[in-house]
Amino acid sequence: MSASASWIARDAAAVWHPFTQHATWTDDDPTVVDRAEGPWLWDVDGRRYLDGVSSLWTTTLGHGHPEINAAIAAQLAKLDHSTFLGTTHTPGIELSEALVALAPKGTGPELTKVFYAGDGSSAVEAALKIAYQYSTQTGHARPKFVRLNHAYHGDTLGAVAVGGHDLFHEAYKPLLLETIGVESPGDRALGADRFTMAVSHLGSVMHEYGDQVCAIIVEPMIQGAAGMLDYDAEFLRTARTLADTYGALLIFDEVATGFGRTGRMWAAEHAGVVPDLLTCGKGITGGYLPLSAVLAAEHVFEAFLSRPGDTSPRTFFHGHTYTANPLCCAAALANLRVMGEQDVVGQAARLGERLGKLLEPVAAKDGVVEVRRLGTMIGVEVAPAGDRTGFRVCRAARDRGVWLRPLGDTVVVMPPLTLGDNETELLVEALDAAIDEVLA
Template sequence: MSLNDTWRQRSLAAVWHPCTQMKLHAPEGARVPLVPIARAEGVWLHDHEGRRYLDAISSWWVNLFGHNHPAIRDALKDQLDQLDHVMLAGFTHAPVVELSERLHALTGLGHAFYGSDGASATEIALKMSAHHWRNAGRARKHRFVGVAGGYHGETVGALAVTDIALFREAYAPLVRLADTAPSPDARTAAPGESAAGVAERAAQALAAWLEAHHEDTAALIVEPLIQCAAGMAMHDPHYLRRARELCDQYEVHLVLDEIAVGFGRTGTLFAHEQAGIRPDFLCLSKGLTGGTLPLSVVLTTDAVYAAFYDDQVARAFLHSHSYTGNPLACRAALATLDLFEQTDALRRNVATAHTLAACFEPLSQHPRVRHPRRQGMVFAWDIACSLPDFARRYARHALDQGLVLRPIGHTLYAMPPYVIDEEACAFLARGAQAALQATLAQEEPGQATVEALRDGV
């Protein structure tokens, strides 16, 4: 038995893998192969038998500067020699202070509150918003509104503002659902309508909703520029500007979820910069540590912080977890921010994105592709294919091409680490198209209906 097979069997016997129907990995004719990874370097993942895979989705969107980056690795080794962990209640340490100071300088937002992952950041922001209004004597403002198709995590509180039925329906009895406003998704444009026009139309619907419900509403939560789990739905920055205006008008907090799109993914360090606005709460995770350790942070305004500053303990923000502000994770985040400065990453990403766009041009021109689109270093294509399990089939064919690509429904996307070079760009583009051809070949004759070809669903 090979090492790959050994680790695959041991994992299936002992590990419950995330966001996975485990039966698809069943040893008897597995429809989705479980891939054991032995090591990683740069954009490549290596298995135990010498095969490598290009990590074209940055390991669920977390990796920025490649795996096993020496600067981040060295920072972690140095930190481990000094301080591994200390609780942040009643204590502090240099990495968490320095990281908080740097994030403040980058965003203009004040005190940083730390969590472990994106969903916990969402929960922190929602709780903090509602508790702020309670402390301000406006306890009626405790409900939330999100954007249709929004995704903000899978814990119970985060599910309340996640508008994707697949994640939410099984837990409906546990969840107090938020309301949803129409999405500014540019793919919904009417003939002749611009992306900015779609954004304005969605903003007008939001205005009508807030006019009717603002007295009960604590916050609006939005993924700026790209709704990732909704199939990389991209929108014009105009929506963010209007959302900021409306939240100010109706005294509602604006929570921006940049868990996936922060740290350069959209072309600017933070997506909301392209709208020239500042949120009341900013949720960050994923790329925060360069894809090395779990860490999330919620940044907010001095005004929100002041509402909790009191002699009464009950007016404090009583939320915690044992590893809040872990020194190792904070040190990794500091090294990641250093790399942005040392490598001029945002400017370099412009050139890399142009290289990728040129390599992807044949894919974008494929007759089954609808809505080819790009925002910064994020590329997406909707595929007109009648196979209901298109995503699973495509992912397997992509592995055959040496690629990690996992479509969302019928949306194929790529979000590689920033260090991808020209040769790897070409490899990615060729393999992505070859995997598409192999997947489409599995349609039965006549299965690709006129409706599927027209709509790409």
């Protein structure tokens, strides 16, 4: 029995995996990852795979980066954990300063304060609660959220409520907050007019419900989990204007798009628009440790200030045990420092261009519906050819040494931002051959 087979048997006996149907889990011959370095993963049998999806969209500089390793080790020798409730610590303060300095600039308020959470979903959850409480403290309670169809903002109930993925949304519908779904400007099913339809739908929803809406939430520029549905930056400018007109907050969920993925530090920069609340996570620690944050505008923060004895106390009663864990903050600080020193965002923009060029022949293949790309966020949609076509393409790529994960029949390509030329070619060659094998 191989090492993988024996570990999979033990896994099947004791583990419940996320987003996984366990009746068939072992049939899919899962990969048992043992170690990683740079853009490479090795399994317990010593097979090597290129990490083509940055370990679920997180790894920025590659695995085992010496500077992030050293920063975590140094922090570990000093302070492992201390609570952010009632005390503070230097890595938490320094990271907040760094994030505020990096925050997007443009039309909209300055983002001046950082509230920490653990994962992308918990940052979204915090942003939703801030938005609702802000409405109660600045005028009147506005219990509704406006969201885009096909959106994905995470799996906690608030985040699911503002999601628009039918499968996840429908399953929990009776439990969800009140939200209003708007056509997505990236929805190919709407045809060439999708942008106009989405803008007009958002306008009419705000016209009808505006004074009940506390926030409009969007994934800026590209709906990742929907299958990399990119859309026109103008939509974000419209959303900014409508939010201002009707007194709602604008939330950009940059959990997937933040930290260079789209070829800019933030997707918001493509539009020159700044939201009132910006959620981020995934790549913040370079893909090492769970940490997420909400960047907030000063006017939002100020609406939460009150003094003892005030008739309406305004504290944000929300937080987690491991909020701003010092090891996570140290990893994030090292990641951001290296990103700045080595112009990793510029590298990401160039990597995206190169991937775009290399994928042109793939896009022209029979059976490839569309290749969608913003920076290094790429979706290669294949036409269904039998069951689980996207999954089978990823398995065929794995046989060629490249690890990919699909979203339905869209194969996601989202490598570490510093991927070298040879690895970039290997990635595209393996995907190309895998598509040929499955669609033949």
